[in-house]
C-alpha cells in the first residue's frame with residue numbers, strides 16, 4: 308500500500324470535544340484503580356493533505372477516569388496552544404518563557420511534582436487539570452531555551468525528572484534535571500558535530516545514555532518551509548554517549564554504532580561498568596520519502612561497554628514493533644519484562660490496507676521468550692502502558708492499558724489486560740467515539756496529584 312497521508316482511516320482528526328459519562332464496560336474495571344489514563348496525539352484543526360505531517364498536528368488529549376471499579380468519564384480536549392485557542396475563539400492561556408516555539412502538547416502526557424503535563428519536543432509542557440483543561444505552560448523556573456523533549460525519565464528512588472532538549476546550533480543537546488518539587492535543578496550543555504533530531508534518552512542509577520544518530524536538521528528543507536526539516540544522513544555517523552549523572556559535558560564517553568535511528572528505549576540499567584539498554588531500532592528515519600518510521604523496527608538489547616568502547620547489539624524481536632513500555636518503578640534498574648505493540652506497517656496504525664492488525668507483546672528478557680495477543684482484524688492498538696497493581700511487589704503484577712481502535716464499530720475502546728496472566732482481558736471500556744491514532748500517555752493515579 309502507499310504511504311498514509313496521516314489524515315485517512317483512524318489517523319483522521321475528530322471534529323469536536325466531548326464529555327461522556329455513560330460508558331459501557333465489558334468485564335470489570337479493577338476496583339483498586341483510582342485515577343485517569345490520559346494519552347495525547349495529533350488532531351489538526353485544518354490540515355492540508357499535501358503538506359501535513361503526523362508529528363505536527365495540534366495536540367488533543369483523550370482521558371478515561373477510573374475509580375471504584377467504574378469508568379466515570381471519557382473526555383477529549385485540544386491542548387490550548389496559541390493556535391488552538393485562536394481556532395476555538397478563546398483567550399490564550401498564560402505562557403512562561405522558553406522553548407523554540409509554543410508547541411502543541413501532542414506527544415506525551417505525564418505527571419510530575421503534582422502536575423499533569425502535556426508536551427511536544429522543543430516546547431514547554433502545558434499543565435492540564437485532572438479534567439483535561441489547559442492551565443498554562445510551565446518552564447520549571449527555567450531557563451529552557453529548547454523546551455524539553457517529550458520523554459522524561461522519572462527516577463523512582465529520587466523523585467527527579469531527567470529530560471533532554473536539543474537545538475539547531477551548539478549546544479545541540481542539553482540534559483536537564485528537574486527536582487522532586489518541579490524546579491529545574493541542573494543543565495548540562497553538550498556540543499555535537501552536527502544538529503541531530505533527538506527523541507528520547509536512557510537513564511540508569513548512575514549514568515545517562517545519549518543518542519547522536521544521523522537524522523539531521525536540514526537548512527535547505529527548512530527554507531523550503533517543510534514542517535519537519537530533517538533528513539537521513541548516515542554519512543554523519545552514529546554514536547551513543549554515556550554521561551555520568553552529576554557529570555559535565557567533558558565526561559561524556561561517545562561510542563560509535565552502526566547508523567540507525569532510535570525513538571524509544573524500553574529501559575536502561577547498570578551491569579557493572581557496562582550499561583544495558585533495550586530499545587526499538589529503526590534502520591533509518593526521514594530517508595527516502597522522509598517517512599519517519601522504517602519498514603520493520605525491531606526490539607534490540609545494546610550492551611554498552613565503556614572500557615572496550617564497543618556496543619554489542621542483540622536482536623530480541625525482529626517482527627516490527629514500537630511503543631516499548633515497562634514497569635516504571637524499575638526505571639534505571641534491571642528489568643525482566645517489557646511490552647510492545649506489534650506493528651506490521653505504519654498504515655496498519657491507521658487501520659489502512661486489506662487486513663490491518665496489531666498485537667500486544669510481552670517480552671521476558673530473562674527467559675528469552677515473547678508472547679503476544681493478536682487483537683483481531685481491524686482492531687488497532689495504540690501504546691499500552693503498564694499500570695502496577697496497588698502495593699504489589701511483582702514486576703509484572705498489574706495491567707496494560709491503552710486505546711484500541713475498532714474499525715468495525717468506528718470507535719475506540721480503552722482496553723485493560725492482565726500483564727501477569729498475559730493477555731487476559733480484564734475490562735474493555737467502550738467509548739462512543741474514535742480516538743485517533745496518537746502517541747504517548749500514562750496512567751495518572753490520584754496519588755500522583757496529591
Ligand SMILES: [Fe+2]
Pocket residue numbers: 414457458506570571746747
Ligand atoms: Fe515518542
